[in-house]
Amino acid sequence: MSIKIDKERCLGCRQCLSVCPGSLIQPDENNKALIRYPECCWGCASCVKECAVGAISFYLGADIGGRGSRLTVQSAGPLIHWHIEKADGSRQTITVNRQDANQY
Amino acid sequence: MKKELDVIYLTTDFLIIGGGAAGCYAALTLSRESGYSALIAEKAHIKRSGCLAAGVNAINAYIVPGRTPEDYAAYAKKDAEGIVREDLLLTMAQGVNQTVAQLEAWGLVILKDEQGRYVTRGDRNIKINGENIKPILAAAVAQEKQITVLNQVNILNYIVKDNRVYGAYGIGVEDYAFYVISAKTVLCATGGAAGLYKPNNPGFSRHKMWYSPFNTGAGLAMGIRAGAEMTTLEMRFVALRCKDTIAPTGTIAQGVGAKQINALGEIYEQKYGLTTSQRMYGTTRENQEGRGPCYLQTKGLTPEQDNELKKAYLNMAPSQTLKWLESGKNPSEQNVEIEGTEPYITGGHTASGYWVSTDRETTVRGLFAAGDAAGGCPQKYVSGAFAEGEIAARAAKNQMDSLSGCNPTSLPESLAVARQKQALEAILNREPPLFRTEDLEEAMQQIMDTYAGGISASYRFTVSQLDAAAEKIGQLEILSHDLQARDMRELVFVCELKERLTLCASLIAHLRARRETRWPGFAENSDYPQKDDAWLKYVNSKQINGRLAVFCRDLVPQGERYEHQDR
Numbered sequence: 001m002s003i004k005i006d007k008e009r010c011l012g013c014r015q016c017l018s019v020c021p022g023s024l025i026q027p028d029e030n031n032k033a034l035i036r037y038p039e040c041c042w043g044c045a046s047c048v049k050e051c052a053v054g055a056i057s058f059y060l061g062a063d064i065g066g067r068g069s070r071l072t073v074q075s076a077g078p079l080i081h082w083h084i085e086k087a088d089g090s091r092q093t094i095t096v097n098r099q100d101a102n103q104y
Numbered sequence: 105m106k107k108e109l110d111v112i113y114l115t116t117d118f119l120i121i122g123g124g125a126a127g128c129y130a131a132l133t134l135s136r137e138s139g140y141s142a143l144i145a146e147k148a149h150i151k152r153s154g155c156l157a158a159g160v161n162a163i164n165a166y167i168v169p170g171r172t173p174e175d176y177a178a179y180a181k182k183d184a185e186g187i188v189r190e191d192l193l194l195t196m197a198q199g200v201n202q203t204v205a206q207l208e209a210w211g212l213v214i215l216k217d218e219q220g221r222y223v224t225r226g227d228r229n230i231k232i233n234g235e236n237i238k239p240i241l242a243a244a245v246a247q248e249k250q251i252t253v254l255n256q257v258n259i260l261n262y263i264v265k266d267n268r269v270y271g272a273y274g275i276g277v278e279d280y281a282f283y284v285i286s287a288k289t290v291l292c293a294t295g296g297a298a299g300l301y302k303p304n305n306p307g308f309s310r311h312k313m314w315y316s317p318f319n320t321g322a323g324l325a326m327g328i329r330a331g332a333e334m335t336t337l338e339m340r341f342v343a344l345r346c347k348d349t350i351a352p353t354g355t356i357a358q359g360v361g362a363k364q365i366n367a368l369g370e371i372y373e374q375k376y377g378l379t380t381s382q383r384m385y386g387t388t389r390e391n392q393e394g395r396g397p398c399y400l401q402t403k404g405l406t407p408e409q410d411n412e413l414k415k416a417y418l419n420m421a422p423s424q425t426l427k428w429l430e431s432g433k434n435p436s437e438q439n440v441e442i443e444g445t446e447p448y449i450t451g452g453h454t455a456s457g458y459w460v461s462t463d464r465e466t467t468v469r470g471l472f473a474a475g476d477a478a479g480g481c482p483q484k485y486v487s488g489a490f491a492e493g494e495i496a497a498r499a500a501k502n503q504m505d506s507l508s509g510c511n512p513t514s515l516p517e518s519l520a521v522a523r524q525k526q527a528l529e530a531i532l533n534r535e536p537p538l539f540r541t542e543d544l545e546e547a548m549q550q551i552m553d554t555y556a557g558g559i560s561a562s563y564r565f566t567v568s569q570l571d572a573a574a575e576k577i578g579q580l581e582i583l584s585h586d587l588q589a590r591d592m593r594e595l596v597f598v599c600e601l602k603e604r605l606t607l608c609a610s611l612i613a614h615l616r617a618r619r620e621t622r623w624p625g626f627a628e629n630s631d632y633p634q635k636d637d638a639w640l641k642y643v644n645s646k647q648i649n650g651r652l653a654v655f656c657r658d659l660v661p662q663g664e665r666y667e668h669q670d671r
Binding site for chain 1: 148151310356426427429
């Protein structure tokens, strides 16, 4: 369980550094976000949600059955669009409205 | 160049350690009901820290129409096989609905029917969208001028003199800062402890656990060091969770009514009983007797249920939704495999934590505890943590009112400050030792797993094994004196390991003291495999002159308040 940071997209805004509950992200030499302890990631996706430019994706480790899919988040008002890109390049989106309670 | 820490002195009325559910709610209560200042010290950032970082799917402690707080307390007592504090359960249960109404006013979305009534899940739960429950709390805190939030500050030790607390010491998680915070009253609102035992997935995904891996037992360890009394640490929590992702199962089990089945397709949950520990025990037994793996029977759900489940998990444990999508099989097409986690110490689910009065004051005067750090009150969950934060804040206010005129805030002696600071600087400035922090952490988890009833031991142990565990953990504590940190983040890792080792030693002593098996899914003492009602009492402990004393206390009778008489 961990995250990947797309350095091309990262703006260096440090929001992810601040919000990580484990303080696992630090700035690199170019002031872009670096996940310094990838194996310490809990998988809470807080940083993924915080990133305004979709530079952070998260994935399941191979040891827990991960097959290379990546999950990114795009927030639009109350809507959270969860984009999944599989290793084969296929994409899928699930949209959750923060105003809707869980049915279960 | 020698690394040094800048000393920063701060003063507040009410110091709150940990900005989670209990801590934030306590701060908000104090600021609403008094003119006192509160300072929340949070090791991460209150917007997404602690257990609720990813969100939560339901309020699991709620008094639904037709039920009473007394019903809730009776249920929790039964589930814990009698080892609870009924005064704590009742006062918690009396408070939960009001706190939930408050959260709704701040913006929490709760599922309602056409008449505008909350939709219940079972007898005690309501359904919410809790993805943003931490941002909601953080926003409420930000509105209050009396509350100061210190993010990225990790509290390490209390300032205690003559069994009264005067504040706490902490360090910056990034900044080279040593904090000396003076306060009239202090609330321990930290999490419990994960990471004591080897986890389900000890490799790359070692932190893909259910309980927050950043809950390192800090609050409990600093209490143990300060001589505070702890209770029922031996009631560990082992959670039944989705395999690999270790995501919660209640949304599937209670939400869509999926049954626990073994590999033969037999529903086994009735066979072992329905308490939380019995459900866990059943799954362990089915596996041991060759009928594993076990599953939640989701095959046959509708496509609509598939979609709602995927959304629900995104709001709480997104890895589980990713798992379904990645495997290409929906829950309706493939049962969800379940497994038990490694044991955790968490007072939100079991009765382990600080021994407190009905007002949530610990045995150290002026030090309160609420939420996962507070013992005696299992099944409090999120709303119970709010309620305990409220109770503790009111009690702290009353204590400060009665102290007015004789301001007890006092700075610690400069010698004590220098000693604490120098010990930390030594860790930053020494040469790297043979063993790294992560090496000792792995060793600790291996010892606890093998000798103190971890997953590989099917949660079983003997007294001889516990003795071996105690000796080996003692050796690691000696090795931990030489650990080195290259920067502040690593210094926090070193301190967290030491906290865990302190807690392991107490946990082992508690497991050893209870000579029966009361919660078989959570812990099985192979030397005493039966429940024995001679053990209907609390196992408590405290450090006296550097040595851990373990002793029993009689159950607090129903209907009685509890004040500390002998602290």
